[in-house]
Amino acid sequence: MEEKKFDLNSIIGFVLIFGILLFMLWQNQPTPEELAAEELAKKVQVAAEKNAEVKKDTFVTNAEDYSNTTASDSLKLEALKNKLGAFAYASTLPSAKDHETLVETDLLELKFSNKGGYLSEVKLKKFVNSDSVPIYIIKDGNAAFNISFSTTDNRNLNTQDLYFEPTITKNGENTVVSMKLKVSENKFLEYRYELKPNDYMFGFHVRSQGLSDVFNSSQEINLDWKIKTYRHAQSISYENRYTELIFEYEGGKDDYLGQGSFKDDTKKDITWIANKQHFFTSILLADQPFKSGYFSSKNLVEDEDIDTLFTKAFASRLPLALEGGELNKSMDLYYGPSDYKILNAYDRNLDEVLPLGWGIFGWxxxxxxxxxxxxxxxxxxxxxxxxxxxxxxxxxxxxxxxxxxxxxxxxxxxxxxxxxxxxxxxxxxxxxxxxxxxxxxxxxxxxxxxxxxxxxxxxxxxxxxxxxxxxxxxxxxxxxxxxxxxxxxxxxxxxxxxxxxxxxxxxxxxxxxxxxxxxxxxxxxxxxxxxxxxxxxxxxxxxxxxxxxxxxxxxxxxxxxxxxxxxxxxxxxxxxxxxxxxxxxxxxxxxxxxxxxxxxxxxxxxxxxxFQKKMKEMMEQAEEQKKQGKR
Structure with missing residues (x-):
């Protein structure tokens, strides 16, 4: 066998090839601008993947990152614009996901949903039902709050389908929860809740900013409030007997829908609506009366052995008026016990929520x-x-x-x-x-x-x-x-x-x-x-x-x-x-x-x-007429 010898020419060849490769790599390295673009693309991809887990048909990124999206993402953004118009911007924000914000007071535990901007859960911390389960007035989608409106570009939208951005701040001892449905950073529809310590009632304000060119003022804007009332008592039939929708109208009159299988009514100048659940109630109060209101009540207990979760389904529709092309409605919300002492202390005629009787009986x-x-x-x-x-x-x-x-x-x-x-x-x-x-x-x-x-x-x-x-x-x-x-x-x-x-x-x-x-x-x-x-x-x-x-x-x-x-x-x-x-x-x-x-x-x-003389005379006259009739 021939012995291998050290080949100097081969070594020199390998060194030259390695040097050429290093030179080519150095020539093709990315510039700082290209590195920044690549990093931005990665962030967009991560945001898109996270949002896809929550809502598959929505691509989440910032407005300034539109130029960095893929062709598929661009199509999704275009579809959102076609569907939501100006409100497509809200669906491009990080808050556009099914998320809940938990806020607690001494008496209430509240959850606010990004989708719809309203309460997705209301728990009364000091009470339990007949089975020792905490009292929930709102839970698992039994309630809905929605504002339906038309836009100037002929779109009919519902706030319950749109995503709000939550922020929590302090106003003294009060906790303020702001839920904003944004058209841009300075244009939005806001639900503002101001929660007070040791109080079942809290402020609720609906206002818009910069949307006068978005709202179609020729079309009605309606507030829809719905709830299916949970059973809390041992006897569902007894509880249902005292579960009813009550409302105040025309400056102090009050009425209710009664106990039929389905009841509805329409009244003018509505100041408050109460969805009463025997010993617990939810109330919407307006600082200035709603122009009108439509109310309905449906009995959900047809068979007491089967229908054991809910008692009644209440629905209220109230028109909202624009002021200078903007929404601006101050209200209050009450979620708490149907207790005369608590309700009467607000001095807003809420004692009428309780069926104490009319006239002298109530007194x-x-x-x-x-x-x-x-x-x-x-x-x-x-x-x-x-x-x-x-x-x-x-x-x-x-x-x-x-x-x-x-x-x-x-x-x-x-x-x-x-x-x-x-x-x-x-x-x-x-x-x-x-x-x-x-x-x-x-x-x-x-x-x-x-x-x-x-x-x-x-x-x-x-x-x-x-x-x-x-x-x-x-x-x-x-x-x-x-x-x-x-x-x-x-x-x-x-x-x-x-x-x-x-x-x-x-x-x-x-x-x-x-x-x-x-x-x-x-x-x-x-x-x-x-x-x-x-x-x-x-x-x-x-x-x-x-x-x-x-x-x-x-x-x-x-x-x-x-x-x-x-x-x-x-x-x-x-x-x-x-x-x-x-x-x-x-x-x-x-x-x-x-x-x-x-x-x-x-x-x-x-x-x-x-009186006795008159009665005697009448009886004598009747007797005389009877005698004459016999003759």
Whole structure:
């Protein structure tokens, strides 16, 4: 084998080739301008890839980087311009992505969405529902807020489809959240929220800057506010009964849509709209009234066993007016409890959100029951407060029961004489009426003497019926076996559902029904004892006997799903009524003394009033006409 030798010529050749390559690389290195362009291209590519993960059809870059985009990106930008016009700029900003900004106050936890610029989540930090889950008024897309408008280049746009840029600043103790939908850096539509500490209401301002040449002033600009109200209570049917859309219009009038499967209405000069969810509510208030408003309410509970998430769907449409070609609307938003004390403190007529009753019924609740119950509740548990308030009310109305018993006692005493009159003039009904009225007048034993005091109790009865379902203070407050006085109490869960009754057994309605039965048995027996003997009375007696059983049964079924606090009131109230009746009958009324007084009254000459004289004349004329007709 031939031995290899060191070849100097080969080494020199390799060195020359390596030197030539180095020279070529040095000649072809990029200039500083080319390096900067390459770096910018990389940034654009990274931004595009990040935005593609959120919104595949939108290319995100800065306006000054348009010249560095690829052909495909340029097509996307052109498509955005064709679709959004001037507002395409907002979709080229880094904020053009599905992102939420979290802001917290002492009472609220709020999330603002870049897309649409509005609240995507509202959590009330101090409350939970019947399953101990935090109360959310807005969550998982159940609400929408949108401004629809037309542009001068004939585009119809919706803010809920466009991206806003969020910024958070401080204004003293208040937190300001600004959401801007930009046409350029100096032209935009802004939602401005100003959140206050320890307040469920916050400022909300909609304004535009530099958009007078963008908005088409010949077309309507509408604000659409929608929400599907979440179920928060144990009984969805009971909660739904007090879930309704309420609004104020024409300088202080208020109205609501009611409880139908679908209701709608249109009114003028709207100052506020409340989407009330029984114990929680969302309210939009305007500093200056909206010119008009269209409202709708749809019941979402068709089957209580299936439709268990939402109660109703509310929608409001309100027109926005341009001022000098710009939007400028100052409003407030309230997300919080339907608590009379909180709502009334704003002094904006928001107490009308609560169904306290109209006229005298509302006055009794506002100026008597609410202050009294609030005072008692500050010193004792709310269950005891209900019992104490019931006792106080019944003691104040005890004179009414006394007047009723006194009237019934008098009628019972003169019953033999009334029967004698009916027997004597059995063929002359007009004469029976005349003599009966004359005897009752002389004895001071008119049936009206018992009816009129009973009417005094009706406003109190109805006011309390409205008070307890609206009493936020008793929500989730326990008493004895009841876990929540604002909901039904349960002592037994049934494996089946009874129509109109439910799938559970509540004890307070049972106790209230038993108390009503004995109370009606006592009062009906007393009333029957005062009725004169006549034909047809057996039928009347049967009807009154049926009522003794029908009323407690109706109470049992009707209140099984109602607030246990209301059933507790009726139970205690009827127990006290029974006690008062027994006391008056055995220790206050003396029938012998009443009889003696009646005889004295009968002996005295009785001066007839003008009304009595007129009635007597009319009856005599009717009797005379009857006689002439027979002739």
């Amino acid at each position: 009794i609740n506002r100026y008597l029951f609410i202050p009294l119950f609030g005072f008692l509740g500050s010193y004792m548990s709310y269950g005891i407060a209900i019992v104490v308030m019931t006792i106080l009310i019944k003691l104040c109305l005890s004179f009414v029961q006394y007047k009723q018993f006194l009237s019934q006692a008098k009628l019972k005493i003169i019953k033999p004489e009334l029967d004698a009159i009916r027997e004597k003039y059995k063929d002359n009904k007009m004469k029976i009426q005349q003599e009966t009225m004359a005897l009752q007048s002389r004895a001071g034993a008119s049936p009206l003497a018992g009816c009129i005091p009973a009417l005094i109790q009706l406003p109190v009865f109805y006011a309390l019926f409205q008070f307890f379902p609206s009493a936020f203070d008793i929500r989730q407050k326990s008493f004895l076996w009841a876990d929540d006085l604002s909901s039904y109490d349960t002592i037994l869960d049934l494996p089946f559902k009874i129509p109109f009754y439910g799938d559970h057994v509540s004890l307070f309605p049972i106790l209230a029904s038993i108390a009503i039965f004995f109370y009606m048995k006592m009062t009906t027996g007393q009333q029957m004892a005062t009725q004169p003997t006549q034909e047809g009375m057996p039928d009347m007696a049967k009807m009154m006997k049926y009522m003794i059983y029908f009323s407690p049964i109706m109470m049992l079924f009707f209140f099984n799903n109602y607030a246990s606090g209301l059933s507790l009131y009726y139970f205690i109230s009827n127990l006290i009524s029974i006690g008062i009746m027994i006391f008056i009958k055995n220790f206050v009324l003396d029938e012998e003394k009443i009889h003696a007084q009646i005889q004295v009254n009968k002996a005295k000459p009785k001066k007839e009033s003008k």
